């Protein structure tokens with residue numbers, strides 16, 4: 395979520411528990427698949443060979459004491475055979491080493507294809523290089539290249555590195571030094587909140603791909619038509635790479651209201667009315683039932699309409715994601 399991968403102060407995102415996932419590699423990847431040097435696999439290659447798929451996004455738990463439970467959640471969700479799992483990254487600096495340690499363990503101990511999110515706002519080229527070198531040593535071969543958002547209380551000089559102002563700068567930087575890395579980028583079906591216009595936002599998305607991005611993961615959305623329109627507009631502009639829709643289950647009104655206030659996504663009025671009614675009738679449990687069923691219907695329609703797969707903002711919740719994905723994939 396970040397997709398809701400969110401467009402906000404990362405800690406806040408983590409605070410609401412949102413920030414808001416192969417074992418199969420050896421047996422399922424055809425021998426003809428293109429590997430980068432050293433045997434690394436790019437997620438874009440995996441996408442080309444396995445459709446439909448799901449991928450799972452996690453956020454680093456705040457406290458180390460929560461890590462055993464977190465890795466228990468990962469193990470429960472590994473049974474879904476996700477194409478890849480991704481781990482968010484705090485643009486403000488708070489969770490960056492946790493991101494590194496978690497993707498390392500997901501790769502080494504859990505046999506998952508892990509992707510680290512990485513933001514460039516407030517970062518120096520040296521710090522980015524150090525992070526990428528450590529990823530490489532850990533056998534992590536894919537990165538979601540993001541700008542990030544400066545923390546709300548950041549000093550004016552926080553975002554001073556002219557070399558790395560936008561995600562496209564980060565993509566260019568990574569491609570020049572790490573040509574083998576798989577690179578995802580973020581896309582916004584409802585347009586990024588700071589964009590000059592939907593058109594300019596799409597042009598900057600194209601720039602990220604022209605500079606070397608392999609695929610797009612979208613910000614969360616609740617109206618599939620916004621994804622269908624986004625894909626059509628992107629294709630008209632010449633963007634041909636895979637566009638993976640990001641879907642989040644609503645688990646409570648408080649959480650979802652916080653998320654949409656942060657990332658600017660809109661909830662259809664009828665769906666919000668249904669959630670509010672459920673809240674009055676049966677509280678949080680009823681809201682979650684409606685929210686999970688809605689996300690499952692969204693995912694079913696997206697896959698039936700040709701989306702390559704579904705990226706799920708898991709909220710680190712195994713129960714919710716296992717329920718959501720029941721019967722989703724063939």
Ligand code: FAD
Pocket residue numbers: 395396397398399400401402404481482483484485486511512513538539540541542543559560561562580581586587588589590594595596598602611612613614640
């Ligand atoms: P960019 O692509 O750089 O775009 C940012 C804004 O600048 C847009 O309005 C764009 O139109 C505009 N723009 C782009 N290039 C230029 C240019 N050259 N000149 C002028 N304007 C330009 N945040 C985190 O902190 N950690 C995470 O782990 C995280 N994960 C995410 C995962 C997903 C799937 C998504 C969708 C978002 C995630 N985010 C995360 C949030 C993201 O960092 C924010 O949405 C941020 O505001 C924008 O990042 P971006 O990479 O899309 O930026």
